[in-house]
Amino acid sequence: MKAHGRARKKGRQPVPLAALAPAGAVSAALCLTRFENHVPHVSLLILLLCMIGLAQLMPVDLTRGGIRVVFALPYVAALAVFCGPTAALGGDFFGLIVGAALVLFNLREPEGPRRTAANLCISAISILAGSFLMHAVEAATRRQLLWALGFIIGYGAANIVLVAWMESMLNKRSWLGAELSALGLTGRSIALYTLLGLAVSSLIAERMQWLVPLSIIPVWALRTSLLYQTKLYSNYYGTISALNLMLQRAHPYTHGHLERVAETAEEVARRLGLQPARARLVREAAILHDIGKIAVDEEILDKPAKLTPDELEHVRLHAVWGAEILSPVREFSAIVPWIRHHHERPDGNGYPDRLSNAEIPLESKIIAVVDAFDAMIGSDEPNGKRSYREPMSVKDALAELQRCSGTQFDPEVVRAFRTVVEAEVA
Amino acid sequence: MGILTVIILTLMTVATFWLLYYSRIILSKQLDERTNESVKAFGTAIELRFPTHKGLSKRVITLSEAVAKQLKLSPQQRRDLELAGRLRDIGLCAIPYRLVNDLPANEWNVADKATYFRHAEVSGTMLEAIPELSRLAPVARFHHTRYDGADDPTSPAGLSLPMQSRILKVVADFVWYERLQGSLIAREILKAGRGSAYCPLAADALLTVLTSSRVDQREHSLV
Numbered sequence: 153m154k155a156h157g158r159a160r161k162k163g164r165q166p167v168p169l170a171a172l173a174p175a176g177a178v179s180a181a182l183c184l185t186r187f188e189n190h191v192p193h194v195s196l197l198i199l200l201l202c203m204i205g206l207a208q209l210m211p212v213d214l215t216r217g218g219i220r221v222v223f224a225l226p227y228v229a230a231l232a233v234f235c236g237p238t239a240a241l242g243g244d245f246f247g248l249i250v251g252a253a254l255v256l257f258n259l260r261e262p263e264g265p266r267r268t269a270a271n272l273c274i275s276a277i278s279i280l281a282g283s284f285l286m287h288a289v290e291a292a293t294r295r296q297l298l299w300a301l302g303f304i305i306g307y308g309a310a311n312i313v314l315v316a317w318m319e320s321m322l323n324k325r326s327w328l329g330a331e332l333s334a335l336g337l338t339g340r341s342i343a344l345y346t347l348l349g350l351a352v353s354s355l356i357a358e359r360m361q362w363l364v365p366l367s368i369i370p371v372w373a374l375r376t377s378l379l380y381q382t383k384l385y386s387n388y389y390g391t392i393s394a395l396n397l398m399l400q401r402a403h404p405y406t407h408g409h410l411e412r413v414a415e416t417a418e419e420v421a422r423r424l425g426l427q428p429a430r431a432r433l434v435r436e437a438a439i440l441h442d443i444g445k446i447a448v449d450e451e452i453l454d455k456p457a458k459l460t461p462d463e464l465e466h467v468r469l470h471a472v473w474g475a476e477i478l479s480p481v482r483e484f485s486a487i488v489p490w491i492r493h494h495h496e497r498p499d500g501n502g503y504p505d506r507l508s509n510a511e512i513p514l515e516s517k518i519i520a521v522v523d524a525f526d527a528m529i530g531s532d533e534p535n536g537k538r539s540y541r542e543p544m545s546v547k548d549a550l551a552e553l554q555r556c557s558g559t560q561f562d563p564e565v566v567r568a569f570r571t572v573v574e575a576e577v578a
Numbered sequence: 579m580g581i582l583t584v585i586i587l588t589l590m591t592v593a594t595f596w597l598l599y600y601s602r603i604i605l606s607k608q609l610d611e612r613t614n615e616s617v618k619a620f621g622t623a624i625e626l627r628f629p630t631h632k633g634l635s636k637r638v639i640t641l642s643e644a645v646a647k648q649l650k651l652s653p654q655q656r657r658d659l660e661l662a663g664r665l666r667d668i669g670l671c672a673i674p675y676r677l678v679n680d681l682p683a684n685e686w687n688v689a690d691k692a693t694y695f696r697h698a699e700v701s702g703t704m705l706e707a708i709p710e711l712s713r714l715a716p717v718a719r720f721h722h723t724r725y726d727g728a729d730d731p732t733s734p735a736g737l738s739l740p741m742q743s744r745i746l747k748v749v750a751d752f753v754w755y756e757r758l759q760g761s762l763i764a765r766e767i768l769k770a771g772r773g774s775a776y777c778p779l780a781a782d783a784l785l786t787v788l789t790s791s792r793v794d795q796r797e798h799s800l801v
Contacts, residue, residue: 444626
């Protein structure tokens, strides 16, 4: 796996090369000096390098601006087992050079020099981890198949951990979250990938290397499966983006507000002890919580005066409409009730269903607090202020939340929210 | 060949076939279902904003499918036409609420009409932002563009317009006038606009569909 990305987006961090470069250099030096290498058979070397080059033609980009999978490990592992870690290092670097050459011919999206350098470092560290494990297995058994297994496990584990770490640094996500999303998408494929690595090594051990080119068929199958999974993933996030875009076109003041609410809501969810995947879902629900406002008359929503009872009733329907809009999408089934109930109150005076405190989902309570706070303080962006109210200071808004704690807002959520805001201010 | 190698190669072969079946059949079906669900969500949002549009899309899609069959479009073109038919109006979210909900369409002045028809451009821009659906952006962008290009000299015209846009223009206009003025007048408008407002191929296909099939007829009880 490699980390890749387009031009850096707002809020993204530079590639953490300062941390990776020394580790990569030391790893490469250890690979070259620490392990015993064998004189490789030229035809085997050429065959495996060709397969590595071929694998570079079939990459899969797993997440937006995140992880790129190239199916070269089975061949790199075979190089490590039959030629030694130096050849494996050379083979992996050769793959990166082929990848860079493909960019020159517009056959692949560019990564940027810092990305390529970071990938070289990750590659060196992964090969060192694989080689150490292979060396340990080698001492215990003479079976080359198990050496290959040792290399694949060591290389694969180090690679997944490092790439997810880099992605978490770049996108300011939690490391565990990035790790889980990478594993979640590729988990089923990892078993088959390991099997493929073993198959390539066993064919070479049986002196049947002429069959190795056929391994491109399982590589193609793996690629097809990952491509579909990635399409499902991007369909999900594409739907969220499109709905968000529709709301922003209908009510421009929501621009910026939804992103701020989503980011803070995820953080509050984490503080309240929700699992990372659940907290991520809270973020997505927070982005979509006002989607029902698409159906609300913008002249009522932007009205500077007090709303009439009829107008208030019309605006309040947005919670029901939001749930109605999202309900056809099965993947939103968990967040539909959170959106329907994000205006419910612990004292039972909320809408649309006047639920009691115990009946209101925690996720709705989180969105309610963060949404109210952001609406109170407004923002400096154009359209960031509500027409009907002057923005409050952070201190006054926190005091207002505290005042309404227990009636309008859940006290525990307000407490968690305060710690998040205070940490941000500090 | 060692027994272990045989086992590994057998497992590998079985897993490869299973993975290909899983991807090509199961995941592909899932992807289609998810895309349809998302498109339904967009449609629900627009119908909630503008209740007068409720049911319009369904009729437009039914007729467009019949026209596409009549024109012998490929399955992929028909699938894109169906998706574009559902998504063509997502740009309506940028159109003022009161223009559509409080003012009857036959009372719109030139400025109101210009405002309303901007939704096609907005739809196109929004679809461009969604990688999975960006191929439909030109179809949505030009689904109200006249065939002769008389309304906008800068936009493509004639056969340069996507086939699906030409079909949607004919069908959507027909459904609109059918609702406002009845089926007979809508057909006359269609015939009058053949070759100017509407692509002759698409207009003829729609007229054939309307006259030769029972697409718009109710099935009456025989009892």
